[in-house]
Amino acid sequence: xxxxIWTGTLSFGLLNIxxxxxxxxxxxxxxxxxxxxxxxxxxxxxxxxxETGEEVPWKEIVKAxxxxxxxxxxxxxxxxxxxxxxxxETVDIDTFVPLESIGPEYFEKPYVLEPGKKAxxxxxxxxxxxKRTGQAGxxxxxIRTREYLAAVVARDDALLLLILRFAQxxxxxxxxxxxxxxxxxxxxxxxxxxxxxxxxxxMSSEWNPADYKDDFRxxxxxxxxxxxxxxxxxxxxxxxxxxxxNAATNVIDFADLLKRSLEKKGGKPPPAKKAAKKAPAxxxxxxxxxxxxxxxxx
Numbered sequence: 001x002x003x004x005i006w007t008g009t010l011s012f013g014l015l016n017i018x019x020x021x022x023x024x025x026x027x028x029x030x031x032x033x034x035x036x037x038x039x040x041x042x043x044x045x046x047x048x049x050x051e052t053g054e055e056v057p058w059k060e061i062v063k064a065x066x067x068x069x070x071x072x073x074x075x076x077x078x079x080x081x082x083x084x085x086x087x088x089e090t091v092d093i094d095t096f097v098p099l100e101s102i103g104p105e106y107f108e109k110p111y112v113l114e115p116g117k118k119a120x121x122x123x124x125x126x127x128x129x130x131k132r133t134g135q136a137g138x139x140x141x142x143i144r145t146r147e148y149l150a151a152v153v154a155r156d157d158a159l160l161l162l163i164l165r166f167a168q169x170x171x172x173x174x175x176x177x178x179x180x181x182x183x184x185x186x187x188x189x190x191x192x193x194x195x196x197x198x199x200x201x202x203m204s205s206e207w208n209p210a211d212y213k214d215d216f217r218x219x220x221x222x223x224x225x226x227x228x229x230x231x232x233x234x235x236x237x238x239x240x241x242x243x244x245x246n247a248a249t250n251v252i253d254f255a256d257l258l259k260r261s262l263e264k265k266g267g268k269p270p271p272a273k274k275a276a277k278k279a280p281a282x283x284x285x286x287x288x289x290x291x292x293x294x295x296x297x298x
Contacts, residue, residue, distance in 0.1 A: 005143060008089030010113060010126070010152065010159075012137060013261025015254070017123055018116025019091070021143070024160060025110055028217055030224070091152065091161060093137035099153055102136060105170055109163040113152070123159065125254060130154040138164075 004020035011017075034043045047056045063080070064072040091113070115123035130136065130153060137152040141161065149164040179186065183193070 004114070005111075006089045007116065008091070010091040010093070012093035012126075012139075013264070014257045015122060015126075015261065017126065018119040019123070019159075020114040020116060021091075021141075021161065022112040022114050024112045028214060030217060030220055088142045091139060091141045091150065093139040093152060095139075096133075096135040096137050099134055099136040099151075102138075102151060102164070106164045107151075107162050108165050111161040111163070113159040113161050122254060126152075127154045127157075127159050130159075 002022055004022055007018075007020050009016040010019045035041060036043055047058075047061065048054065049056050062074050062076075064074045066072050113123075126137075139150060139152070141148050141150045141163075143163075149166055151162045151164055153160050153162060
């Protein structure tokens with residue numbers, strides 16, 4: 001069973017939904033070790049001083065930034081820690097934007113958000129509202145000491161966290177030699193357009209990702225399987241994680257939190273709908289008591 005990368009919260013407004021950040025991709029690349037062909041021993045890479053040729057022990061290695069060719073500035077661990085983000089183990093949503101407004105060039109890597117213990121209600125609430133509005137929650141997340149820009153989107157029964165590239169990481173296509181102008185400039189005829197459209201229509205189908213496989217990997221895997229036996233790995237089950245403080249679990253009054261969040265942002269919550277029929281006094285009292293205690297009748 002896959003282990004979470006970290007366990008924390010997804011935060012927007014005053015709602016904090018306990019989640020587990022799970023990997024959303026499976027690496028299928030085959031990795032190889034380099035061996036000495038004379039005795040099939042693994043080749044070891046050593047940390048060698050470029051001037052003396054001597055091996056450098058780990059305790060003598062420091063991190064440095066090369067700000068000019070051959071010129072370095074050494075960074076202490078405290079320097080790096082000071083620049084590290086504070087909100088670890090949290091997905092902080094800053095804003096919601098139309099999902100279709102995020103260009104495909106910004107999407108980089110997927111993760112799956114799994115609800116924490118007793119957090120299903122808040123999880124489903126956010127998931128279904130994102131589906132109905134076509135929005136994506138954009139914010140920051142820290143994964144292994146580095147801060148990323150991310151989008152939280154709804155996909156079937158899941159909330160996905162998609163790592164986004166910052167604008168500064170993208171190359172402007174205008175930096176390359178691209179053909180400018182439309183079809184008239186390039187003397188593309190109406191007949192050529194019609195034939196191209198017909199060709200595309202004849203090759204069109206529904207997108208089914210399962211139809212596409214890494215054939216080279218499959219063939220190479222078969223070669224490897226013919227030479228070695230598979231090994232079975234047994235892992236210890238992961239221990240249950242405790243709930244974060246102030247976690248929005250299934251028994252939390254989400255309407256109150258959402259109302260307070262709207263008021264904090266300067267908005268007004270929609271008026272509560274009136275009940276179609278008044279319930280008996282005794283039944284109402286019992287229901288209210290259950291809501292206050294968060295317990296169900298046996």
